[in-house]
Amino acid sequence: MAKRTRWIPLAAPAALFAGWFVFTATGRIPTYQLASPRLVWLYLQQLAARGALWEHLGASVERVLIGFAAAFAVAVLLGTCVGLSRRCEELLDPTLQAVRAVPSLAWVPLLLIWLGVGESAKIVLVAIGAFFPIYVNLVSGIRGVDRKLVEVARIYGYDGWRLALRVVLPATLPSLLVGARVGLTQAWLFLVAAELLASTRGLGFLLIEGQQTSRTDEVLAAILLLALCGKLSEMGMRALERRWLRWTDGLAT
């Protein structure tokens, strides 16, 4: 059963690709509006040949990884404090919720003024994007920890940090991983926003360069690379979830 249905997820991309191929091959759509798959492939080869492919890809991946890692660290720290302590919640949560309500691109002008057009502004924007899904999921995960398990732990003398490390955080892991998965997707989203606005390398830069020079092959190549990166991050996160959440008793397992 599982074997026979494995092609199903591939059907839609295959159909899309076939349509793209047919429309561009028949010349019904001019190249300056939609480049053919062959042209995109040639462009990618050319990019790789001059070593620019790895430079752009590497720049983007680096920004995403650094921004995501920073967001993860801060979100775990703040989320744990807010989730575990009423006082921390009163102190921090209203502010964080207010910040969350700001459309994230609204930070761009401020970030550019403060940090210039260098790497740090882009990384901070990526981090802002990745932070909230992780934070929100972690806090609600901690809130949702089974009170009954906490009671058992208290009976056997667990409190404070031991209670947090041995019971609360493991119980929160499913929510934390969901938050991290969504956060990583957001990181890619914000990366493109940052690179579209001000950059000299990266996949977002290819997009904007392609637009300005009317090179649809360049734009499409960048889009394909972004799709690939997004899919790979998603697959990586899901693999982690499968590995660490074998104990959960949900439908998926």
Place this chain on the structure above:
Amino acid sequence: MKGIDLHELTVTLGGREVLHQLTLSVERGEVVSVVGASGCGKSTLLRAIAGLTPIAGGVRAVQGKVAFVFQEPRLLPWRDVTANVAFAARDDEERARVAPLLERVGLAAATHLLPKQLSGGMAQRVALARALVRQPEVLLLDEPFSALDALRRRVLQDLLAGIVADSKAAVVFVTHDVDEALRLGQRVVVLAGSPSRVIAEVPGRPSNRERLLDLLSTEERERAEAQLHRRAV
């Protein structure tokens, strides 16, 4: 030696008095069963003894290590059987008891299973083993077998009887099953009323079955009548 000594214990939950001036003592090595209608405060009594629920008045003296077996197994789902039992261990000496205890409760072959792979009876055996790791002086059991079928229940009752006979702990066993109460308890305490107090205490002999059922059913009838009366008014 006293394990549990409650004197005129009063507990309020959300402003309502649940237990009123309840006096009860349990010696170490003694098993006291507590029966009563559901919602009469049996669980609250155990939680108060364990310190999970604060007391509003009276004296609560509990000596030694306390262990609690809940109605549900309450195992950590991300830990296997061994690690769940070892969760209650504080040092190497206690950790060394984990394997023999698992053997004793009949789980020597299931040590590496996760809680989701266990049946209800197996999971409750794990909970029982976890409670025994510290060799508690006070063992509190809150309807631990109520979710099991009659056969499994019987097997676990026998297992528990053997364990508590060896353990020298003061045991309070809460149940709504009269036969179970008489089988396991040397004394059976009947809780009733709102707020609840001890209305009777009988020795744990099978011959007291009718008497216990009478006490409980009279209480149940009175409660139902009082409710009808309240509704009529």
